[in-house]
Amino acid sequence: MATAQLTASSISSRNVSSFEGLRPSAVQFPSVVRIGTLTQRNFRGLVVKAATVVAPKYTAIRPLGDRVLVKIKEAEEKTDGGILLPSTAQTKPQGGEVVAVGEGKSFGKNKIDISVQTGAQVVYSKYAGTEVEFNGTKHLILKDDDIVGILETDDIKDLKPLNDRVLIQVAQAEDKTAGGLLLTEATKEKPSIGTVIAVGPGPLDEEGNRKPLSVNSGNTVLYSKYAGNDFKGKDGYDYIALRASDIMAILS
Numbered sequence: 346m347a348t349a350q351l352t353a354s355s356i357s358s359r360n361v362s363s364f365e366g367l368r369p370s371a372v373q374f375p376s377v378v379r380i381g382t383l384t385q386r387n388f389r390g391l392v393v394k395a396a397t398v399v400a401p402k403y404t405a406i407r408p409l410g411d412r413v414l415v416k417i418k419e420a421e422e423k424t425d426g427g428i429l430l431p432s433t434a435q436t437k438p439q440g441g442e443v444v445a446v447g448e449g450k451s452f453g454k455n456k457i458d459i460s461v462q463t464g465a466q467v468v469y470s471k472y473a474g475t476e477v478e479f480n481g482t483k484h485l486i487l488k489d490d491d492i493v494g495i496l497e498t499d500d501i502k503d504l505k506p507l508n509d510r511v512l513i514q515v516a517q518a519e520d521k522t523a524g525g526l527l528l529t530e531a532t533k534e535k536p537s538i539g540t541v542i543a544v545g546p547g548p549l550d551e552e553g554n555r556k557p558l559s560v561n562s563g564n565t566v567l568y569s570k571y572a573g574n575d576f577k578g579k580d581g582y583d584y585i586a587l588r589a590s591d592i593m594a595i596l597s
């Protein structure tokens with residue numbers, strides 16, 4: 346098998362321009378490449394970013410269809426007590442401000458508008474959308490259905506769920522076993538039971554009509570253990586926003 350050796354002098358910055366304009370088929374690399382004397386200075390200026398960076402020459406982003414452009418809320422850098430958090434411990438933001446919306450979605454002859462408007466503060470699914478950096482600020486392009494709800498105040502218990510989403514106040518975990526033994530935080534079982542606080546208008550059917558949800562505010566429900574988005578309310582309670590399909594039963 347033929348091999349070749351590349352040295353720092355053969356791929357230095359003054360030789361990079363010689364590769365401009367070549368078609369991919371015009372350059373053939375051997376199956377084995379040995380890089381011997383490259384130093385760190387050869388890679389100065391190389392920046393790897395997780396988000397797609399929109400070039401400065403573009404001054405606007407217009408979402409298409411049922412997509413929404415959201416300006417991401419900055420992650421918390423301190424705890425409520427003022428302790429500075431390292432980047433690994435900072436809570437990933439799940440909300441932001443809507444800055445642009447698409448034209449909506451068509452269902453046959455029916456046209457359904459986006460369920461949020463520009464300027465609305467929204468909460469979205471944890472891993473939804475594509476992150477883009479635009480005008481020096483991080484944004485997210487996501488589908489309308491990935492928006493969990495509209496947050497009209499700064500308290501999660503006031504969330505207005507959208508589509509088939511449901512907001513639940515989580516039941517508090519038991520502090521003791523049935524035999525009276527005190528449980529530590531690590532051994533407390535995460536509850537999957539809670540009280541429905543608010544429900545969305547329901548999902549869209551094939552004709553674009555809303556189908557009402559089968560749960561109502563005040564219902565005590567059993568839901569899937571790892572579903573939805575978890576939040577801590579200002580009242581100290583835990584809340585979860587999830588799809589109605591993640592609710593397994595109504596308890597009475």
